[in-house]
Amino acid sequence: MIDIYTEKKDSKDWIFQNDLYFNLNTCNEEMSQNEVELIHQVDEAKLMPDKRIETKYGLGTIRNLSSGCKTLLNLVKHPDKVVCVEECGPNVLKIIFAMDNIKIYMSRPSFADIPKDAKIRFNDSDIVIGNKGYNAWWSKEYERRKADDL
Amino acid sequence: MRGEKQMIYKNITFKAAPFSYDLTFDDRITLVGGDSGTGKTVLYEMLEDLRLTDEYKDVKLFNYKSDNLLEAIRQCRDNFIVIDNADILINDDVRKFINFEFSNQYMLFLRNCDGLNVSDKSFKVLKFDNNRITLEEEL
Numbered sequence: 465m466i467d468i469y470t471e472k473k474d475s476k477d478w479i480f481q482n483d484l485y486f487n488l489n490t491c492n493e494e495m496s497q498n499e500v501e502l503i504h505q506v507d508e509a510k511l512m513p514d515k516r517i518e519t520k521y522g523l524g525t526i527r528n529l530s531s532g533c534k535t536l537l538n539l540v541k542h543p544d545k546v547v548c549v550e551e552c553g554p555n556v557l558k559i560i561f562a563m564d565n566i567k568i569y570m571s572r573p574s575f576a577d578i579p580k581d582a583k584i585r586f587n588d589s590d591i592v593i594g595n596k597g598y599n600a601w602w603s604k605e606y607e608r609r610k611a612d613d614l
Numbered sequence: 615m616r617g618e619k620q621m622i623y624k625n626i627t628f629k630a631a632p633f634s635y636d637l638t639f640d641d642r643i644t645l646v647g648g649d650s651g652t653g654k655t656v657l658y659e660m661l662e663d664l665r666l667t668d669e670y671k672d673v674k675l676f677n678y679k680s681d682n683l684l685e686a687i688r689q690c691r692d693n694f695i696v697i698d699n700a701d702i703l704i705n706d707d708v709r710k711f712i713n714f715e716f717s718n719q720y721m722l723f724l725r726n727c728d729g730l731n732v733s734d735k736s737f738k739v740l741k742f743d744n745n746r747i748t749l750e751e752e753l
Contacts (some may be wrong), residue, residue, distance in 0.1 A: 481678055482700065507651055522638055531655065531699060533651055547703065550725065551699060551702060551725070552650055553647070553650035554648075555651070556650045572726060
């Protein structure tokens with residue numbers, strides 16, 4: 465199940481500033497082989513054991529990964545947190561929507577390639593299935609926002 | 615020049631070996647989107663140096679490290695404003711300022727265009743080809 469929250473909440477269990485959270489916390493954790501592969505998949509970056517990276521732009525450290533890649537790693541490393549995915553590109557969203565047992569925040573629908581059997585729950589309430597259910601939920605949500613003049 | 619659309623830079627061209635950037639802007643507001651990992655923040659970091667030159671002194675940069683974005687951006691006139699991490703930084707007030715402060719030009723690393731006066735020429739992605747980096751229309 466993927467939990468999506470669409471209303472902002474001020475809580476220590478929510479991550480909005482993914483770059484900052486990653487640079488201060490996640491980057492200091494050990495990266496598994498799966499995470500090394502995710503870094504390569506998203507940023508085409510090779511992660512060295514000492515947390516330096518090599519990309520087509522040159523050498524750097526793990527803190528030079530893209531915001532989308534950092535968001536993905538925050539999510540993988542901290543599945544208990546609600547992570548804002550609004551800075552993620554379609555390549556990262558595709559990976560996120562293929563995951564399970566994660567909690568994300570988005571205030572509007574993002575273009576995403578969602579598996580047709582993905583189980584998604586909005587705001588701890590409505591459960592929908594796949595891309596069709598996702599789009600239908602957002603259509604209804606936009607009707608609601610329009611009616612409420614939001 | 616209030617009330618009129620103004621381009622501060624139609625092109626930004628520079629070399630940063632081994633790369634060369636050739637960026638063309640077709641609207642006062644340019645939104646750079648596309649996949650993650652395409653080099654938006656790398657470009658932002660290049661502009662941190664470039665803005666210190668005479669030619670590009672009108673460039674103003676903001677990202678998640680900037681203090682009080684709204685107050686800072688409200689001081690800008692006749693500037694080329696670049697905002698990285700814009701999806702988490704800009705609120706309705708910043709969007710209003712961008713829409714109505716016509717003396718500035720904007721390059722926003724942003725996906726959510728709600729409330730911005732953009733055209734179909736506003737949407738761009740960074741293209742990396744043989745160490746040459748350009749802005750292309752987002753399909």
